[in-house]
Amino acid sequence: MSEPKMTMAQALNTALRDALTADDAVVVFGEDVGALGGVFRVTDGLHRDFGERRCFDTPLAESGIVGMAVGMAMNGMRPVVEMQFDAFAFPAFEQVTSHVAKLANRTRGALRLPMVIRIPYAGGIGGVEHHCDSSEAYYAHTPGLTVVAPATNADAYGLLRAAIESPDPVVFLEPKKHYFAKEEVDVGAGVPPIGRAVVRRPGADATLIAYGPSVPVALAAAEQAATEGRDLGVLDLRSIVPFDDETVAAEVRRSGRAVVVAEAPGFASVASEIAARVSERCFHHLEAPVRRVTGFDVPYPAPKLERHFLPGVDRILDAVDTLHWEDAA
Amino acid sequence: MSEPKMTMAQALNTALRDALTADDAVVVFGEDVGALGGVFRVTDGLHRDFGERRCFDTPLAESGIVGMAVGMAMNGMRPVVEMQFDAFAFPAFEQVTSHVAKLANRTRGALRLPMVIRIPYAGGIGGVEHHCDSSEAYYAHTPGLTVVAPATNADAYGLLRAAIESPDPVVFLEPKKHYFAKEEVDVGAGVPPIGRAVVRRPGADATLIAYGPSVPVALAAAEQAATEGRDLGVLDLRSIVPFDDETVAAEVRRSGRAVVVAEAPGFASVASEIAARVSERCFHHLEAPVRRVTGFDVPYPAPKLERHFLPGVDRILDAVDTLHWEDAA
Amino acid sequence: MTADPLAQAITVARALEETGELVEGVPAPDTGALVEGYRRLVLARRLNEQASALVRQGRLAVYPSSRGQEACQVACASVLGDGDWLFPTYRDTAAIAARGVDPVEVLSMLRGDWHCGYDPVVHKVAPQATPLATQLLHAVGVGHAARLRGEDTVVMALCGDGATSEGDFHEACNFAAVFAAPVVFLVQNNKYAISVPLARQSVAPSLAAKAIGYGMPGVRVDGNDLVALDHTLGEAVARARAGQGPTLVEADTYRMESHTNADDATRYRTDDEVAEWVGRDPLRRVQTYLRAAGALDDAREDEIAAVAEEMAAGVRAGLGAEAAVAPEELFAHVYATPTPQLVEQRAGLRTELAFEEA
């Protein structure tokens, strides 16, 4: 029996609805999340159906939104806040790094912050400047945050439910370019644990490691490679922090080769971390250095140059080509 | 003939003085940099000697300080601003990421921002929370910023002069624990280029790669290792962005082993980047995986636990011990 | 400050009634100058219409229209001198054009060419700001730098009602006041921040009242009244130029269209509300006044319309001619000299492109 098809925006909306229904402590707020239903319609109808107390608009101030959420979480609520785009979460950076990430530790666990910061994430939508940034490295580098990035609509649903139920603060990265693509979503599958990667495609020759919007690109590359006789696996991290070392290392040890794919500029990034970890943990199994296919170390470009910036199938396959195949058995 | 001895605070103060004298466009401002001379006395006497127009206190608002500096740099000045401690630069994060780093690119170079953001950096001073963070990863990951971290007082002088003369915005990280230690400083040595690492100690067996406050720790570890018959080299990056791939790769290829040392939490950090780059670029020369000795992935601890958090000589030597010496010739 | 700063910050200054009649006691404006103002209003309106049309035709991705706010757009530019600076937002395309920048250059950003299509230094117009309120601090910096050098530059810094809630608005106002920076802050209070109404943004008696907390004058003006705007902004500019520091001006106006074409305003406001503001149209008010004063006739209107059509045709043509952007430009401006890392990445892209072309 096939599950209903929904877009990622709908899957997230359903997750919010189900969470609001399941737990009175859940509240949703941010800019334009009320009557408008969010600029991506992720909160569509919540204000109407759950009322002003459960879903409301705030003044236009991101530090304010996150800071107020901290206080509400201190006082028994489970706030889920929306930042309108990655770059517009930056005004809240001090609140995120100095409080959201640290308050539980500061108080020896007396005050945990069960809050979720939802961020429409990454590019590929031809947006004007500041609308396509990938900001996961900033959060992943900050101890105390859980950082999650779904790649499928089913994961969007499940991981958002898990994020809302988490006792820890979660930065929840929603790939913008997926918002309006439909897939089957099983909302009855239960809440999955955060911190588990999943093998989207097994592959004997090399492993592509990706998360969020780069997963479908990696899958397309693997598809393409298959037609050329190369068997590439694709691993979807789903959760950046915690990191699923076990699954990642197992896959790479099996294949002996790895390419990390991510949209963000590569320098000092999550891709760097993955490459460093894999290089360290799989040292004796690697036939070739771990390659990274990432955004260039430049600001996200204007729409006309977007396709040259983003890691695409060709660039991934070029990287795969460099993995010392001549040495292979 | 030996050069005069000065503390790093004095070396930086001298650099600011010399820059203020050399170029009318240079202005110094921030919190408490005027009459007080800065909480670390780096701007000591500048207000008195150069007057209110060249060195002044601002209202207490870091986004304001950086944002005003952007405007002043747009209009012909070379602002050098001080953030009082790493964590107190976070309110300015949006200005730094969305403007300081991007304005030149946004305007196709029509508006460059020759400004310096000075940040007392990292720990080891037994400070209360928020006073010992290491924030280089956030800046190094942001394209458009130059990120510099001196380890010696001579470099503090030279690199600050270079940073002020740079046409690009520079984040200048000053290791707090060095502020009051004296060394010889040759202020007449000319302005060095930014982007060059330096071999502080050659070493045949393995290379310790460090920057800023970790350099002396790495040197101490090498010293210690020497007494045990192991010849460790120490490389001081000095500049994180641009990164000196040439020098780093050359050293590691020579020694075949590398340990990266940095105070910041290791996950998705500059240390990750170095480990990933070295693993990729020196793959065939590595006898062992590149190890990282970094801060743990926890918030910077209270003074009593600081010594357990910080990478120290023992931890570095433990990491060196894991570098597959049994395989060595 | 005047004797009663709060009253001044609450009372809406007006020169022309909605009917186009002069408000009692207000001196009659110079009609020659006002005809020129009217011409600029018509151009601004035409530009808004043309850009929106291009969006509907799929030739521009997005356009945040200032329809209904044209009086603000025109006034904020015309009170400035050549040496002054304008700091616009994404909504202020018409103001930038009124300052003399070719609208094609401005709109090329929305065609996706690059983040800023005009040279900000040549025109003394900052790039259109997207991260809300951040540009206000830059405006203060530009003004303060000028002041430190003894120059009499004035900086006009624009933002919306929503942006006043951001921390940077606060810091900019405070820095400007403390340093007596020559900045005029013009808040176009168009009643909405995307969907969020003013009442959720602030419960203050007015946005201009915020000025009191910074120790600068705050004044409120009818934002659909070109004559009042010219006067109020002109005075603020004069104060700034004379070294008397910043002013916060709140213009009471309305966003007649959706936030952008991607927005759906019917979700959060009523047709009645919009209809009410049609009656307060900034163009008709001046037109009626000038016609009544005998300073505007059909012939002059036709002339103006022709100029506006010419401008619009230029925009269509200019934006029709697709400009190619070289992929390598990705790396060209990030640093004055590309880092070794960027040189390497550029080389990689070059190889890819050569391969694609082959």
Add this chain to the structure above:
Amino acid sequence: MTADPLAQAITVARALEETGELVEGVPAPDTGALVEGYRRLVLARRLNEQASALVRQGRLAVYPSSRGQEACQVACASVLGDGDWLFPTYRDTAAIAARGVDPVEVLSMLRGDWHCGYDPVVHKVAPQATPLATQLLHAVGVGHAARLRGEDTVVMALCGDGATSEGDFHEACNFAAVFAAPVVFLVQNNKYAISVPLARQSVAPSLAAKAIGYGMPGVRVDGNDLVALDHTLGEAVARARAGQGPTLVEADTYRMESHTNADDATRYRTDDEVAEWVGRDPLRRVQTYLRAAGALDDAREDEIAAVAEEMAAGVRAGLGAEAAVAPEELFAHVYATPTPQLVEQRAGLRTELAFEEA
């Protein structure tokens, strides 16, 4: 708001003259309650003195003293009920103690044990905030959460004059006003932010005047006058509790010591200025009044002094007994359950420690 919000925000409310006499027209305070207030003032002063002494003896690393601000410290705690919350800064140790937290727990942070030495939930006292103004938003959140649940909690949020310049101050005031959150913002205007004098922080007629721009009452009160503070803060708490929203209270006071022991105030202020404020001492004022009113005699003073000495002895003893902190605690609280990465890192540290011990 009252008829003239600006006048209210500028005039300094006072009940006791600097001489200790009742201000004309002010009703006489309840002397029983005021003796209790005096007792708390003496305790607060003694705590400041004891902590500073421990710093001089090298037994505490640092102490930001509230000497001179004790009336604010006492009043802000005593106007709260058990269910209310206090949001203090690094300077408000005495206020936290006045709220009933063991000062040894508070000061253990400055001994380097951990970032917060008391349980914030048990005491309904947030951890002492270091990043300026950030805590004000948390206060609004705590208040708003209570209100959504229909609870009548009030939140007292403290900050300094310098902190009012931060963007978060602005956002917190605005959120509180828009949501009518039950928050009392108490700005202890002690005239300096480390070395930066008020004049470089703001050129507004008062800090309380900022309230006007948020649409909330702003009141100014003599911060060295316990009676006036009790009254003003009490009224603000009552308003908040009644659902009438936030109030911004500016207390006019002075930091008698350096910012911390690490600071050198002679670099930026004169002895004369400090001497002037000695005359406005918050303790002596109440003492003189109570003595004149016959409500305080030597015996009672001796009793109070004894209690204060006992407290100080407890602080000395408590801080003398070094508390060991387990290195593994580094990993214990970062997440509810340590991540695999932290488990691995903890194992590494365990090995190191085992090796050290061996």
